[in-house]
Amino acid sequence: MNQNPVITVYRGAMPESEHRVHLAAVTLDGALIASCGEPYRQTFARSSAKPLQAIPLVESGGADDYGLTDAELALVCASHNGEALHVGIAAGLLAKLGLDASALQCGAHDPYHKPSADALRAAGTLPTALHNNCSGKHAGMLALAKTIGAPTEGYLAVDHPVQQRMLAAVSDMSGVPAGEIQLGVDGCGVPVFGLPLAALALAFARLGTPEELVPARAAACRRIVEAIRAHPECLAGDDRFDTRLIRATRGRLVGKLGAEGVFAVTVPDAGLGLAVKVGDGSVRALYPAVTEALLQLGWLDQAEAQELAEFHRPVLRNWQGTAVGRIEPEFRLERP
Amino acid sequence: MNQNPVITVYRGAMPESEHRVHLAAVTLDGALIASCGEPYRQTFARSSAKPLQAIPLVESGGADDYGLTDAELALVCASHNGEALHVGIAAGLLAKLGLDASALQCGAHDPYHKPSADALRAAGTLPTALHNNCSGKHAGMLALAKTIGAPTEGYLAVDHPVQQRMLAAVSDMSGVPAGEIQLGVDGCGVPVFGLPLAALALAFARLGTPEELVPARAAACRRIVEAIRAHPECLAGDDRFDTRLIRATRGRLVGKLGAEGVFAVTVPDAGLGLAVKVGDGSVRALYPAVTEALLQLGWLDQAEAQELAEFHRPVLRNWQGTAVGRIEPEFRLERP
Numbered sequence: 001m002n003q004n005p006v007i008t009v010y011r012g013a014m015p016e017s018e019h020r021v022h023l024a025a026v027t028l029d030g031a032l033i034a035s036c037g038e039p040y041r042q043t044f045a046r047s048s049a050k051p052l053q054a055i056p057l058v059e060s061g062g063a064d065d066y067g068l069t070d071a072e073l074a075l076v077c078a079s080h081n082g083e084a085l086h087v088g089i090a091a092g093l094l095a096k097l098g099l100d101a102s103a104l105q106c107g108a109h110d111p112y113h114k115p116s117a118d119a120l121r122a123a124g125t126l127p128t129a130l131h132n133n134c135s136g137k138h139a140g141m142l143a144l145a146k147t148i149g150a151p152t153e154g155y156l157a158v159d160h161p162v163q164q165r166m167l168a169a170v171s172d173m174s175g176v177p178a179g180e181i182q183l184g185v186d187g188c189g190v191p192v193f194g195l196p197l198a199a200l201a202l203a204f205a206r207l208g209t210p211e212e213l214v215p216a217r218a219a220a221c222r223r224i225v226e227a228i229r230a231h232p233e234c235l236a237g238d239d240r241f242d243t244r245l246i247r248a249t250r251g252r253l254v255g256k257l258g259a260e261g262v263f264a265v266t267v268p269d270a271g272l273g274l275a276v277k278v279g280d281g282s283v284r285a286l287y288p289a290v291t292e293a294l295l296q297l298g299w300l301d302q303a304e305a306q307e308l309a310e311f312h313r314p315v316l317r318n319w320q321g322t323a324v325g326r327i328e329p330e331f332r333l334e335r336p
Numbered sequence: 337m338n339q340n341p342v343i344t345v346y347r348g349a350m351p352e353s354e355h356r357v358h359l360a361a362v363t364l365d366g367a368l369i370a371s372c373g374e375p376y377r378q379t380f381a382r383s384s385a386k387p388l389q390a391i392p393l394v395e396s397g398g399a400d401d402y403g404l405t406d407a408e409l410a411l412v413c414a415s416h417n418g419e420a421l422h423v424g425i426a427a428g429l430l431a432k433l434g435l436d437a438s439a440l441q442c443g444a445h446d447p448y449h450k451p452s453a454d455a456l457r458a459a460g461t462l463p464t465a466l467h468n469n470c471s472g473k474h475a476g477m478l479a480l481a482k483t484i485g486a487p488t489e490g491y492l493a494v495d496h497p498v499q500q501r502m503l504a505a506v507s508d509m510s511g512v513p514a515g516e517i518q519l520g521v522d523g524c525g526v527p528v529f530g531l532p533l534a535a536l537a538l539a540f541a542r543l544g545t546p547e548e549l550v551p552a553r554a555a556a557c558r559r560i561v562e563a564i565r566a567h568p569e570c571l572a573g574d575d576r577f578d579t580r581l582i583r584a585t586r587g588r589l590v591g592k593l594g595a596e597g598v599f600a601v602t603v604p605d606a607g608l609g610l611a612v613k614v615g616d617g618s619v620r621a622l623y624p625a626v627t628e629a630l631l632q633l634g635w636l637d638q639a640e641a642q643e644l645a646e647f648h649r650p651v652l653r654n655w656q657g658t659a660v661g662r663i664e665p666e667f668r669l670e671r672p
Contacts, residue, residue: 009596009617012520014530016380017596017617044352107655121457132655184348185660194350260345260353280616281345281353319443319468324521 005036005331007278007285009316011324019261019278019285021331023293024198028205028212028271030175032198034297034333040196043277044184045170048258049193050137051077051224052173052203056165057140058220062147066096073227074234075136079257081237082111082131089234090135097143104129105156106138106188113237134188136234141166141190156189163191170195172217173203187259197275200264205273208254208266225268228254241287241311248307253299255290263290267299274299284327287311292329341372341667343614343621345652347660355597355614355621357667359629360534364541364548364607366511368534370633370669376532379613380520381506384594385529386473387413387560388509388539392501393476394556398483402432409563410570411472415593417573418447418467425570426471433479440465441492442474442524449573470524472570477502477526492525499527506531508553509539523595533611536600541609544590544602561604564590577623577647584643589635591626599626603635610635620663623647628665 009017024039026032032039045052054076057063063073072093080086094100108127110117120127129135138155141162145152150161157163170193171178182194208225210218228235229251236242236257245255245265255265261278263286276293278285291312294300305312316325345353360375362368368375381388390412393399399409408429416422430436444463446453456463465471474491477498481488486497493499506529507514518530544561546554564571565587572578572593581591581601591601597614599622612629614621627648630636641648652661 011380011528011530012518014378014380014518014520016520017615019616042350044347044350105656109655182348182350184350184352185654185658187654187660189654189656189658192347194347279353280355280618280621282616282618285616318521318523318525319445320441320525322521322525324523 007288008328008330009284010326010328011316016325019280019282021285021289022197022277022279023274023289023333024201025272025274025293025297025333026198026201026205028209030198030202032336034293034335036293036331036333037279039198041277042182042194043197043200043262043275044192044194044258044260045200045264046186046192046258046260046262047079047134048200048256048262048264048275049170050079051207051228051256052170053137053166054140054224055169055173055217055220057144057147058223059216060144060147060165062143063223065147066093066143068093068143070227070230071234072136073224074231076140077224077228077256078136078235079133079242080136080234081113081116081240082127082133083113083116083237086136086234086237087130090130090139093136093139094142097139097146099142099152101128101130103142103152104132104135104138106132106134108132113239132188137190138188158183158191167191167193170203173206174199175202197277201273201275203273204264204266204275205271208268208273209271225254225266241290241308244308244311248304249300253294257286261286265290265294265299272299284314288313288327288329289331292331293333296333343624344664344666345620346662346664347652352661355616355618357621357625358533358613358615359611359625359669360537361608361610361629361633361669362534362537362541364545366534366538368672370629370671372629372667372669373615375534377613378518378530379533379536379598379611380528380530380594380596381536381600382522382528382594382596382598383415383470384536384592384598384600384611385506386415387543387564387592388506389473389502390476390560391505391509391553391556393480393483394559395552396480396483396501398479399559401483402429402479404429404479406563406566407570408472409560410567412476413560413564413592414472414571415448415469415578416472416570417449417452417576418463418469419449419452419573421569422472422573423466426466426475429472429475430478433475433482435478435488437464437466439478439488440468440471440474442468442470444468449575468524473526474524494519494527503527503529506539509542510535511538533613537609537611539609540600540602540611541607544604544609545607561590561602577626577644580644580647584640585636589630593622597622601626601630601635608635620650624649624663624665625667628667629669632669
């Protein structure tokens with residue numbers, strides 16, 4: 001095992017800080033094809049699980065019952081920017097359910113998108129639950145609750161039928177028995193799923209290439225991936241890596257951020273999945289790690305990496321805007 | 337060498353992320369009495385050097401020339417909160433020099449103190465260079481420039497006499513030849529000093545116990561430490577670890593934060609110094625690491641640690657305010 005799979009933060013010519021990277025790339029049968037650090041590290045998937053958590057909504061017929069558009073379904077999978085676009089789609093989805101923002105239990109936070117946050121402040125307006133990056137997921141959970149006849153109140157609780165279906169979907173897709181998935185509570189109040197990094201990678205391989213799954217599940221996976229490909233701006237935002245990765249690869253790769261330095265990628269129709277965790281949870285090291293790993297795997301070509309250069313090797317600037325350092329991915333993938 | 341000196345971030349019962357800690361505790365002769373990770377790790381001191389950088393101002397007579405109060409001198413050593421108190425002292429110090437905020441080249445950022453930042457926004461007012469956490473240091477640099485007859489323009493440049501005196505002071509105090517100190521540019525534009533962690537600890541041991549230094553230097557060190565002890569609220573702010581550490585120990589310990597997870601502590605009159613670096617630069621792991629190290633060293637007692645409990649083992653809450661995790665220091669100091 002590589003003891004020093006690092007992302008190095010330089011100030012001038014000297015390394016100032018460093019981040020360890022854990023990583024697993026797998027094929028559809030779960031075989032590890034490349035790794036870094038501890039590929040079986042127990043890891044909370046956090047929001048990287050959202051595309052998997054959308055499966056029960058589609059599979060149960062909820063997406064049809066409420067006539068979900070691709071943009072709405074992509075927002076259900078999103079950690080979105082809280083831009084007017086995202087807020088509007090979330091509100092529209094709730095309206096289809098006969099609900100409004102008061103039904104969301106995710107809490108409120110400033111939009112991730114700084115200009116949108118600044119605009120709210122300038123208008124003297126507080127952010128609402130619709131601005132929460134998870135509002136699409138929560139709206140999707142409410143849609144699932146209504147479709148399966150479960151109460152919309154209390155949908156955050158781990159024993160609520162909605163959360164039990166989320167757990168079952170993550171278990172099925174990852175191959176980890178539900179009883180072995182460790183549970184925690186997310187920033188937005190819902191259960192989060194702790195599982196080996198390689199199992200998260202496998203879940204993403206299956207999501208993009210669901211040919212061995214039962215037809216209803218396979219159809220749900222295909223619909224979710226196509227919705228995200230059709231609306232990458234709904235998955236995150238124009239300035240965000242998730243959105244830009246899909247655009248740079250013209251949809252050949254689809255990936256999703258999770259809090260505390262997690263990212264999962266599927267290569268649709270290629271039977272490949274990748275999961276990355278920055279050991280210390282730092283987001284600043286995550287996109288350099290993911291971009292570099294995709295390059296070394298050959299899943300991303302040099303021209304595509306060039307389109308993602310600001311994420312691959314970020315330049316660090318001080319308050320005056322002077323370049324004072326950079327972030328460099330310095331690991332080599334191990335091949336079994 | 338301990339390979340796993342960690343601060344662990346738990347979500348529920350499961351470790352989610354972890355931070356490595358590097359640490360050196362030394363006596364006045366530079367002997368290592370305790371360590372963690374890599375005690376000689378090359379480390380940018382960042383703002384932890386500020387109390388050392390105040391030495392040339394006092395030694396040159398500048399602090400007397402301009403009649404600096406203890407509060408003003410403490411602010412020169414500060415990474416302050418940008419509260420009205422701090423902004424007022426910085427403005428007053430500049431006025432003594434016949435200057436105003438336009439002379440500061442540190443750039444502007446929102447006050448660290450969130451209520452102060454919110455108040456500025458509510459008033460529709462942009463932050464100024466006075467709100468920059470480094471405004472006291474920059475005002476002190478301008479005072480030094482005037483006292484030694486150097487231009488106040490261009491005082492950020494590494495070859496400016498002010499920065500050359502800063503470098504010489506850090507070199508003298510740490511015992512690292514100036515030519516071996518690695519230079520970078522700080523967030524506020526001034527040179528920063530890269531040196532072994534144990535050398536930073538030695539500089540702090542000498543700062544608090546300057547008995548072996550020449551009289552003018554020793555007097556400067558004593559005046560700086562006494563100013564900080566008299567005005568801990570000027571060093572950081574009421575909600576900040578630097579301030580709270582001095583208060584909890586009634587001035588028996590004086591420590592200073594630096595960006596990217598650095599902290600240095602002196603035990604005045606005891607001939608002891610400590611320097612800590614979180615390898616990945618994360619501040620969330622820093623105060624748990626410092627508090628735990630001080631307890632294991634016996635420099636802090638249990639009652640004092642109790643006063644610092646929120647820094648020692650922070651509870652993590654989500655957007656709704658629910659406790660979802662905690663940060664735990666889990667390392668053991670090594671004794672040579």
